[in-house]
Amino acid sequence: MNSQVYMDNSVLKSFHDFLRLERGLSTLSCKAYLGAVAELDEYIKGRNIDIRNLDERTIGKYLEHIFIKGISPSSIALKISALRRFFDYLIEESIISCNPIDKIDSPKLVRKLPVVLSIKEMEAILSQDFGSQKQGKRDKAIMEFLYSSGARVSEAIDVKVGDILFDIETARLQGKGGKQRLVPLGKPCLDAILVYLETSRHFYTGVHSYDYLFLTSHKKHFTRDALFKMVRKYVRKAGITKVISPHIFRHSFATHLLEGGADLRAVQEMLGHADISTTEIYTHIDREYLKEIHSIYHPRARAGT
Numbered sequence: 001m002n003s004q005v006y007m008d009n010s011v012l013k014s015f016h017d018f019l020r021l022e023r024g025l026s027t028l029s030c031k032a033y034l035g036a037v038a039e040l041d042e043y044i045k046g047r048n049i050d051i052r053n054l055d056e057r058t059i060g061k062y063l064e065h066i067f068i069k070g071i072s073p074s075s076i077a078l079k080i081s082a083l084r085r086f087f088d089y090l091i092e093e094s095i096i097s098c099n100p101i102d103k104i105d106s107p108k109l110v111r112k113l114p115v116v117l118s119i120k121e122m123e124a125i126l127s128q129d130f131g132s133q134k135q136g137k138r139d140k141a142i143m144e145f146l147y148s149s150g151a152r153v154s155e156a157i158d159v160k161v162g163d164i165l166f167d168i169e170t171a172r173l174q175g176k177g178g179k180q181r182l183v184p185l186g187k188p189c190l191d192a193i194l195v196y197l198e199t200s201r202h203f204y205t206g207v208h209s210y211d212y213l214f215l216t217s218h219k220k221h222f223t224r225d226a227l228f229k230m231v232r233k234y235v236r237k238a239g240i241t242k243v244i245s246p247h248i249f250r251h252s253f254a255t256h257l258l259e260g261g262a263d264l265r266a267v268q269e270m271l272g273h274a275d276i277s278t279t280e281i282y283t284h285i286d287r288e289y290l291k292e293i294h295s296i297y298h299p300r301a302r303a304g305t
Contacts, residue, residue, distance in 0.1 A: 015089055024177035036082035054100045114251040124238040134200035141196035142214050148189035150253035150270055153246045157222040160211040175272035183270050
């Protein structure tokens, strides 16, 4: 019996359902996990290897194979994590008896500091003239929301009209694993959203707009690509040459809060991070900011003084 019996569509679908329904993973995470499994399936089929006979040595050769192809350490770490979860699932389903990847460590990763916008740069973006037409009012509301909420891209495009709680100046966001959290919104953001709702959103509503807050000219909610293009347009218009994506607004949100003295746990809660170590990366950025301030203003920091 060959491996295809165990890596066919029915097994992949049941694994997808397990990830989505039991583990609560997002659509993007499920796609990444299934992609990693499909790549391994292609590798072992080409070598006539039965999935039940996979061992640590074969997995090691597979990882060496994808490393030679130029896959980054972070991508390899993700694939290892996905495959480990998949093999655990196969054990639970009594398809295999042991996990061949259990003793294989993920590559050591050097965590890169995210690109951020300075407060001055952010102000230049948000204070520019968005115009008085309906599109400008919509775009102003979106840009303010991204920075004020620190929302992930998926959270921003999925936010509903009813998720903006004007009475308590808060947004309700649906995060990873279906977890909800409340994030405060500043007055400029709330004002921009209110203007958009009162004057412009109805121009974008249609059969498929449902209750999504931010809608496109196609009368549907934003896609990731459409949001990226819109953000890039206004960043360039503000004269900023950094390569910016909507997610940079989230990085900037966290960094500016910490620079202003916000508690790390509070920032973790607003970002929706399950692990505070994920939030701690922004403290490294904050330390660089403090070092810069020290070098400029401390009387003993400058050479020759």
